[in-house]
Amino acid sequence: MSAGTLVPLQRVVWDVGAGPRVRSTPPAVPLTLREARRVVRRMARAAERPTVVLAGVDPLAPSDRGLPLSGLVDALTSHGFPTGVALHPMAPCTTRSLRAWAAMGVQHIVLHVDTALDSPLTGIPGVRHTDGATLVYARAVVAAGMRLYATTRVTALTAPDLMGIAALLPSLQVSRWDVSFVVPTATIPRSEPLRAVRLERVLAWLARYAASAPFPVTTEGAPHFIRHMHPQPDGRTLAPMVRDAQGMLYITAGGEVWPGPDLPLSAGNVRQHSPQALYRSAPLFKSLRNAAELGGRCGWCAWSQVCGGSRARAYALTGDALAQDPHCAPVIVPVAPGHRGLPQKPP
Numbered sequence: 533m534s535a536g537t538l539v540p541l542q543r544v545v546w547d548v549g550a551g552p553r554v555r556s557t558p559p560a561v562p563l564t565l566r567e568a569r570r571v572v573r574r575m576a577r578a579a580e581r582p583t584v585v586l587a588g589v590d591p592l593a594p595s596d597r598g599l600p601l602s603g604l605v606d607a608l609t610s611h612g613f614p615t616g617v618a619l620h621p622m623a624p625c626t627t628r629s630l631r632a633w634a635a636m637g638v639q640h641i642v643l644h645v646d647t648a649l650d651s652p653l654t655g656i657p658g659v660r661h662t663d664g665a666t667l668v669y670a671r672a673v674v675a676a677g678m679r680l681y682a683t684t685r686v687t688a689l690t691a692p693d694l695m696g697i698a699a700l701l702p703s704l705q706v707s708r709w710d711v712s713f714v715v716p717t718a719t720i721p722r723s724e725p726l727r728a729v730r731l732e733r734v735l736a737w738l739a740r741y742a743a744s745a746p747f748p749v750t751t752e753g754a755p756h757f758i759r760h761m762h763p764q765p766d767g768r769t770l771a772p773m774v775r776d777a778q779g780m781l782y783i784t785a786g787g788e789v790w791p792g793p794d795l796p797l798s799a800g801n802v803r804q805h806s807p808q809a810l811y812r813s814a815p816l817f818k819s820l821r822n823a824a825e826l827g828g829r830c831g832w833c834a835w836s837q838v839c840g841g842s843r844a845r846a847y848a849l850t851g852d853a854l855a856q857d858p859h860c861a862p863v864i865v866p867v868a869p870g871h872r873g874l875p876q877k878p879p
């Protein structure tokens with residue numbers, strides 16, 4: 533695979549702005565439903581049909597906040613886009629709203645399972661405590677005929693709960709577990725994310741769990757999970773991990789297209805451009821997926837073309853989205869001498 537090879541766009545995460553306000557700055561001018569429908573029609577001109585996940589949804593939010601979900605879901609499903617709804621982690625939910633979304637054509641629900649069941653970890657901002665209500669919602673999703681995707685936001689504080697969460701998920705009939713390793717943002721302090729060595733230990737454990745889990749296990753914010761899933765570096769046969777600008781993009785409530793939800797750099801606005809065109813051709817996106825432009829170890833390690841490091845973490849901790857991922861443990865990175873197309877030593 534050559535540097536900068538384009539991976540088909542697989543996932544569009546679209547912030548519909550109906551969740552509790554947690555970001556530091558509200559969107560300047562949120563998209564209207566009419567504008568959003570125009571965006572969907574423009575997306576539909578391309579042959580590809582990435583999954584669209586409507587994120588930050590609070591079913592009980594005031595009606596004046598965010599895009600009307602039913603109108604947007606209708607536009608997406610009528611054009612053949614597989615559509616999911618990601619509940620805001622702090623939003624309440626109702627089984628009635630879940631049934632309504634299933635009737636609209638929503639195919640999957642992303643539900644936060646951030647702690648073990650009835651864990652003593654409570655009251656942490658941005659972390660959904662798992663309790664009996666979570667189980668009710670999870671069962672209601674499956675009963676309504678939708679797939680349940682569990683997502684877990686991992687911080688230094690919540691990481692010890694991962695084993696309890698892993699033990700719980702099979703009983704909830706989840707179809708996928710997405711383990712999201714937080715990166716520092718405007719609302720997440722630098723002390724929260726796992727540091728390199730601990731992160732590697734968690735990834736090693738997660739790979740062992742994934743080997744026998746009855747559902748796929750994916751990560752966000754840790755593309756170097758691929759090293760643990762495939763111990764031999766082989767950029768010729770492995771598919772690149774889906775990460776910021778590589779297989780995915782994020783649309784803010786105001787229509788800006790970012791490489792991912794935690795990488796606040798805009799390639800353009802969907803009011804003027806098709807998301808797929810920005811994904812394919814925007815210089816920002818092309819640079820982020822070009823291994824030859826990455827800094828430090830991420831530029832020369834044997835995994836750079838299929839991993840590439842967390843660009844969001846690099847940006848958050850260094851101010852440079854192309855810098856080396858600061859939370860990839862240097863002692864563990866295997867460099868394959870003579871690996872195809874890459875230097876044997878760091879330049």
Ligand code: SF4
Pocket residue numbers: 755756759829830831833834835836837839840841842856857860861865
């Ligand atoms: S150095 Fe960068 S590209 Fe290599 S494994 Fe670590 S994060 Fe991935």
